[in-house]
Amino acid sequence: MEFSLTDEQRQFQEEVDKALGRISPLERVRKAAASPHEFAQDVWSGLADLGIPAMLVPEAYGGLGLGLLDAVLVAELLGKHVVPAPFLGAAVIAPLALVGFGTDELKSDLLPRIAAGEMRLGAAIAQPVSGNHEKTGLHARSGKLSGKSTFVVDHIGAHGFVVADDDGRLFYVEADAEGLDILTIDTVDRTRGTAQLAFSDVAARPLDGGNEGLGRLADATRLVLAADLLGAGWKMINDAVEYAKIRNQFGRPIGSFQAVKHMCSEMAAGLEPGRALLWYAGYAFDNDLEDASLCCMHAKAYMAEAARFAARTATEVHGGMGITDQLGLQYWFKRVGWSYQAYGSPERLREEAALKQGLIARERFAVGAAP
C-alpha cells in the first residue's frame, strides 16, 4: 500500500513544470488571450516535444501507454501555467475514445498521428454530459448527424471531432466533412477554444462505446478539469502568499495580519485535501475500480468550489492590484471559472453522485437527463 506518486511521476512533474515555464510564460499567455481564434502552434509543439499528446496512446500505436493518473499530473501543471493548448480534446478525450471504442482501422489511422502531436481532435461531448442549454439537439439517423452541439472544446485547427449525440452515442467526424459548420464562441477564458458545431446530415463513423463509453469519457474529462483547477488554485494561493509577504501597510507586511493569514489558510486547507481525492480517482479509473466514476464526480465538484474560493480570495488578498491586468491574475481566475462550469457544475455532479449511489430513483434526478 503506497498512497503516493512514484519517483518517476514526481520527476516527470518537475520536468514538465520547468518546461511549461519556458513554453508558456505569462507573456505567451497574454498573446494567446489577445488572439484566441489563432492556434498556438509553438505551445503545442512544446507539449509534443515533452510527449504529452502521446501519454494516453498505447505503445503499440507509438504512444507512451500511460494512465489517466499521469494525465492528471500534467493537467495540474497546465492549470498552474494556464497553458493555451488543446490538451483536453487532443490528448485526453480523443485517445481515450479511440482506444476504447474505435475500430482497428480508425485506431491505426489516427492514433500514431495523435501521439506525434500532428493530429488534433476536438471534443463535442458536453451536451449529454453537462446538459443542453440550447433547444437544439443532436441526433444520428442512418449514420448521419444533424443538429447542434454546444460547448465543444479544442476546435481551433482541429482535424476532426469526437462527437456524442443526445443519446450518448459516440462518433468520429472529420473537421472538413460536408455539412459541418464550426462557430467559435467566446467564453471568459481565452486560454481555451470553445465552439458550437452545427451538423446537417454529416457523415459520422460510430465509435462502439454506447452510453458506457460516454460515461468513461465524462469521468476522464472531469478528473482532468479537477486537476487543472488544483493547479490553477494553488498557483493563485502561492501568488497571494508571496504578495502578502512583500506588500506593506501600517508599517508591516499585510501577511502578518491575522485577517489576511486566515484568508490564506482557508484557501489552502480547502484545496489541499482534494489532491488525494484526485489521485485516488485517477488510480480508480486506471484500475477499473467500482467507485471510479463517483470519485471523478466528487473530485470535480470539490475542486471547482475550493478553487473558485481560492481564485476570488487570492485576488482579494492582492487588493486593488488583483483586479488589474498588471499581475495577470485574471487568466487563472477565468480559467477556474471555465473549469467550474464545464462538463458538470458542482450541483449537477452532486446530483449524479446521488443517482450513481442509488440514493434516489432516476425520476427524482433534478437537473435533466443523466448520461
Added chain:
Amino acid sequence: MDLTYSDEHEAFRREVRAFLAANKEHYPKPFGVNRPPDDARAWQRRLIEHGYAARTIPEIYGGFGAEPDILKSHIIAEEFSRAKAPWGLVSQGISMLVPTLLEMGSEEQKRRWIPPTLRGEIVWCQGYSEPGAGSDLASLSTSAVEDGDDFIINGQKIWTTTAHAADMIFCLVRTEPDAPNKYLGISYLIFPMDTPGIEIRPLMTMTGNAEFNEVFFTDVRVPKSQVVGARGQGWTVSNATLKHERGMMGDPNASAARMNSILQLMGEETLDGMRVIDMPVFRDRAMRLQGKVLAMQYHGMRLLTMQANRQDPGLARLIVKLQACEINHQLAALAVDVMGEMGLLYHDSPLSRSHGVWQKRYMFDLAMIIGGGTAQIQKNLIAERGLGLPREPKLAKAK
C-alpha cells in the same frame, strides 16, 4: 499509487478479522467518560495480548512490543470499524501521557506508570488550560513554589475532562516565575488526584452533561521527583503531548461512518410523505459533505504513507484538525436539519430519534472546534508554519 496490500498485510488482516469474529462475546459495553469498568479492562488486556492495543509499546512497559508498522495499525482500525467492534481504551492517559512518558520520562516513571495506565487501572486527566490561559497556554499562572523536597501548588485548571474519575493528573505549573520568557519556567508534574487541597467542580455544558471540570489547587504538596523531563522544560514536554492530541481529533473514518448514517436517516425521515433524500436542497448538502469526507479519507491515507516513509507532511498535516472538526460539525447540523422540528427532540423525550444524539453532537462538536487549539489558532499555524507567512509582531511592553 498502489493500494493493494502485500501478502503479509493481507494475512494480518485475516488474523484481525478472525480474532474479532471469535471474540464477539467479550465486547464491552460503552461507558462514556467514566472509569473503565471490569469488562472494558478485560477487553483491553485481551487486545494488548494480541497486539491490537498498545501495539508498539515495549513489553517491559506492558505493551505488545511490535515494530511500528503504520499499515498494520491502519488495518486494525479498518477491521475494528468494519466489525463495529469496540476499540481498546481511548483516554488522555493512553493517548497523551503514555507517549509523553515514553519520549521524556525517566526509566522509573515509565515502569511505574505506563503498565497500569495501559491496562485501564489508572485513569488520568490533563491539567493544561486555565481560565486565563487558553489559546495562550504558555501564559499559565498556576504556581509551584519550592518547599524542601516538594512543590506547593496553588491555582486553577479548567476543561479537565474525566477529572472526576481520575486517579492522577499530568499538569503544567509555573516553577520559575522569573524565567526570561513565558515558555521557560513551566514544569510538567504528575500527581494523585486525592492529594489534599484538590477540589473538583463539574462544568455543566450546553449538552446538559458535565463533559469537563474545573480543578482548584490550594497548597497541594507534590514531591519534586514527580517532574517529567527537566524542571522548567514543561513547555517542550507538553508540546510532545499536544501533537498526540491533535492527531486524535480528526479521524476521517469516524466522519465517514457518520456520513453513511445520515444518508440512511435521509432515506427514512419523511416530510409530508416525501423522503428527505428526495428533496434536492438537502441532497445537495449531503453530497457536498460526502465529497469533503471522501477527500479527508484519502488525504488521511496520503498522510499515512508519508508517515510510513518518514516524510514530513508539513501543510498537509496542519490542515487536518481544522478541516475534520468543521466537517464533523456540519455533518451534525445536516442530520439535525434533516429531522427539522423532530431534530430538536432531546434525551429520552417521547418521539426522539436515537436519544437526540445528533443534537448533542451539534453542540459537543463545537467544543471540538474550539478545544485542542481553536480553529483560529489552527489557521495561524497553517499560515505561519505551512505557508511561511510572518508572525504577528510582538506588542511593545507598556511602560
